[in-house]
Amino acid sequence: MRGCVFVDQPLSALENNTDSHLLPPICVSEDTSRFRYTCAGGDRRAIRIARCVLETVRMFNTSAHEVRWYVFGDDDTIFIPENLARTLSKYDHRSWYYIGAASEIYESNRVFGNDMAFGGGGIALSSSLANVLAKNFDSCIERYPYLYGGDSRIHACVLELGVGLSHEPGFHQFDLNGNALGILTSHSTRPLVSLHHMSHLDPLFPNSTTFSAVQHLFSAVKLDPLRLLRPSVLLDHLCLLGIYCSARPVTFFMEYVSSDPGDGTIKSVYKQAYENCTYDPISSPRKIEEIRVFSTRFDSDIRQDKRFENVKRRRYMLENTLRVEGSEKTVL
Numbered sequence: 001m002r003g004c005v006f007v008d009q010p011l012s013a014l015e016n017n018t019d020s021h022l023l024p025p026i027c028v029s030e031d032t033s034r035f036r037y038t039c040a041g042g043d044r045r046a047i048r049i050a051r052c053v054l055e056t057v058r059m060f061n062t063s064a065h066e067v068r069w070y071v072f073g074d075d076d077t078i079f080i081p082e083n084l085a086r087t088l089s090k091y092d093h094r095s096w097y098y099i100g101a102a103s104e105i106y107e108s109n110r111v112f113g114n115d116m117a118f119g120g121g122g123i124a125l126s127s128s129l130a131n132v133l134a135k136n137f138d139s140c141i142e143r144y145p146y147l148y149g150g151d152s153r154i155h156a157c158v159l160e161l162g163v164g165l166s167h168e169p170g171f172h173q174f175d176l177n178g179n180a181l182g183i184l185t186s187h188s189t190r191p192l193v194s195l196h197h198m199s200h201l202d203p204l205f206p207n208s209t210t211f212s213a214v215q216h217l218f219s220a221v222k223l224d225p226l227r228l229l230r231p232s233v234l235l236d237h238l239c240l241l242g243i244y245c246s247a248r249p250v251t252f253f254m255e256y257v258s259s260d261p262g263d264g265t266i267k268s269v270y271k272q273a274y275e276n277c278t279y280d281p282i283s284s285p286r287k288i289e290e291i292r293v294f295s296t297r298f299d300s301d302i303r304q305d306k307r308f309e310n311v312k313r314r315r316y317m318l319e320n321t322l323r324v325e326g327s328e329k330t331v332l
Contacts (some may be wrong), residue, residue, distance in 0.1 A: 004059065008045065008054050030055060033068040034140075036145035049150030050141055053125070058135040068093035072154075073122045076196060083191035087168055088124060096242065098158045101171040105184055106313035108175045112152060119151035120196035125158075133157060144265045178202055179249070187229040205253050206273045208267050220257045223266050225297040233295065244322060250294045252291055269292045 003024035009180040010028055029048045052072060060067045069088050073079060091097045093313040099116020102109050108118070117121035125133065140157040147153055155165075170193035174180065180201045203213035220228060252270035259266050262290075 001085075002065075004056065004058070005075075006048075006055070008048060010151050014033070015277040025058070027055070035142060036046055038145040039148045042148045046148065046150045047141060049119070050153035052150070053130065053154060054134045054137040058219050061131070069127060070125045071122060072119065072125075073194065074120045074196065076199065077120055077122055078195045079122065080194070080225050081190075081223055082221075083170060083228070084122075084193050085122075086226065087170055087191055087193055091126065091166070093126045094128050095126060096132070096161065096164050097126040097165045097166055098129060098155075099124040099168055099171075101167055101169055101173065101175040102165075103175045104177050108173070112148070114157070116151060117165055117171070119149065119170040119260050120175075121173035122194045122196075123151060123154060129161070129163060144255065154202070170194070172196055174198075174201065178200060180204075184229055188228060188244070190228075191226050192228045205276065214330070216254070220254060220268070223257055223259050224295070224297050227295070230298070234273065252288075255290075263327065264296060266295050266297060295331075 004027040005024050006027050006029050008029055010143060011026055029154050030051065032044070032047045032051060035044075035047045037047055039046075040189050041127040053070070055288055056070055056072075060070075066149060068133070071084065071088075088099070091099065100123045101121050103112075103121075104112040112118070132185075137157060140160060141153045144153055144156050145155060148237075168190060170190045171197050172193075174195060174197045176183070176197065184204070198214060200208050203210050205213045205216055208216065253273050255269045255271045257266065257268040270293070272289055
């Protein structure tokens with residue numbers, strides 16, 4: 001993967017004080033003052049953001065390396081690179097594809113449309129579509145001075161070419177505030193591709209800052225990215241415990257994840273964060289303090305995943321064995 005971070009003006013030495021080879025280069029956007037912007041209450045920087053498509057295609061079209069996909073996100077978009085690559089691998093980059101997802105909330109979709117790839121969640125364009133789009137992009141966006149954002153302009157110009165949205169629910173705009181646990185725990189069986197607006201949400205894990213919570217999440221990404229947020233059913237094959245909850249469910253958060261260097265077994269440990277379920281001395285999950293799951297790295301055929309979800313909307317069961325360790329009262 002290669003990339004570029006677009007800014008509206010050159011950065012000072014203090015702002016650009018890293019020479020890390022892991023970071024993409026800084027690119028200064030071209031002047032957009034000649035373009036009209038008439039959206040009341042909007043920000044004309046939307047034009048500059050939209051033209052990142054054109055400028056990126058120009059930049060990488062001269063590269064000796066083949067470009068299959070162009071992916072765009074905001075400065076607070078977090079991508080899971082392996083899951084992004086696996087998701088795009090379902091599609092033929094030689095055909096015209098416009099890929100992403102709408103917002104998770106009704107109001108954003110009502111205002112901007114539910115058939116548009118929202119820029120914060122990420123927009124993916126096949127190289128064949130991006131090359132054609134770039135040829136007349138400036139004349140196209142000039143026809144839409146009244147639109148609000150950069151993603152709206154990209155959407156309008158893609159529609160002029162007769163291309164609709166290929167919806168991938170792993171892209172997340174997250175126009176939310178506060179606790180996003182409900183959306184995350186009901187995630188699609190498709191891989192998690194992106195997260196956005198993390199600073200607007202409560203930290204993903206208890207007793208964490210937003211930054212440390214994202215770092216903690218990526219400890220799991222490094223070992224098994226495709227299983228991240230994947231809905232699973234944990235079975236106690238020995239039938240030692242049945243869990244019944246008559247109020248809100250007990251919530252367990254990932255404490256840590258590790259991999260055995262010998263056989264590659266991945267161990268993930270989840271601990272109860274707080275008690276929020278009606279107590280039953282026999283079956284209440286409040287008795288469980290820790291869940292340990294042993295698995296192997298998930299490596300499914302993503303094309304099979306799409307067929308399963310479209311046909312059955314099924315929830316995947318962990319194909320690995322769930323082992324019970326420790327006290328019968330506290331550890332599952």
